[in-house]
Amino acid sequence: ENVLTQSPATLCLSPGERATLSCRASQSVGRYLAWYQQKPGQAPRLLVYEISNRATGIPGRFSGSGSGTDFTLTITSLEPEDFAVYYCHQSSSWPRTFGQGTKVEIK
Amino acid sequence: QVQLVESGGGLVKPGGSLRLSCAASGFTFSDYFMSWIRQAPGKGLEWLSYISATSDTIYYADSVKGRFIISRDNAKNSLYLQMSRLTAEDTAVYYCTRTYYGMDIWGQGTTVTVSS
Numbered sequence: 538e539n540v541l542t543q544s545p546a547t548l549c550l551s552p553g554e555r556a557t558l559s560c561r562a563s564q565s566v567g568r569y570l571a572w573y574q575q576k577p578g579q580a581p582r583l584l585v586y587e588i589s590n591r592a593t594g595i596p597g598r599f600s601g602s603g604s605g606t607d608f609t610l611t612i613t614s615l616e617p618e619d620f621a622v623y624y625c626h627q628s629s630s631w632p633r634t635f636g637q638g639t640k641v642e643i644k
Numbered sequence: 645q646v647q648l649v650e651s652g653g654g655l656v657k658p659g660g661s662l663r664l665s666c667a668a669s670g671f672t673f674s675d676y677f678m679s680w681i682r683q684a685p686g687k688g689l690e691w692l693s694y695i696s697a698t699s700d701t702i703y704y705a706d707s708v709k710g711r712f713i714i715s716r717d718n719a720k721n722s723l724y725l726q727m728s729r730l731t732a733e734d735t736a737v738y739y740c741t742r743t744y745y746g747m748d749i750w751g752q753g754t755t756v757t758v759s760s
Contacts, residue, residue, distance in 0.1 A: 575689075
């Protein structure tokens with residue numbers, strides 16, 4: 538199983554600051570790495586697929602990068618609605634796996 | 645609009661069974677792969693199962709293999725998850741997702757509680 542490890546577990550930032558979230562895979566995932574955002578009481582929402590492609594309707598302040606086993610989700614300037622939990626997910630191999638999540642909270 | 649709506653969750657005793665349904669609308673269901681994901685209370689996301697558009701390819705997580713069965717009825721625009729031999733560790737919110745470039749559409753989830 539391809540284990541995804543996200544860091545940090547929690548990120549404490551203020552609105553307007555830059556957020557950098559990391560996801561490391563135990564095996565290469567090729568291009569098949571996605572990021573999801575989840576707010577309390579809501580279903581997750583796809584933000585980025587195939588490392589760097591923003592999903593429909595996702596603002597430009599969200600960007601994904603990386604290759605092989607190391608990936609980053611960057612939020613260039615945090616808006617109040619961006620405080621949430623973020624998960625990375627690989628769809629390169631079976632079983633599919635998620636990282637354990639990074640909570641972005643207000644400082 | 646494009647939508648997935650899960651149903652069938654509830655309270656079930658350990659060892660019991662439950663069948664979840666997911667009704668799709670607003671898109672051509674038969675064109676898409678589908679998946680089930682769950683989230684235990686206060687925990688992260690766990691991928692459970694995947695089914696191809698024509699049901700010829702199916703995968704399961706080890707945690708549910710042999711106990712859960714994924715299926716779909718393209719004529720009814722519906723996805724199912726038959727769950728059996730349930731334990732307390734299966735208590736979670738269960739989501740169905742459209743699986744294309746990423747899991748781009750999610751239902752609102754249905755809650756399964758396994759307790760005596």
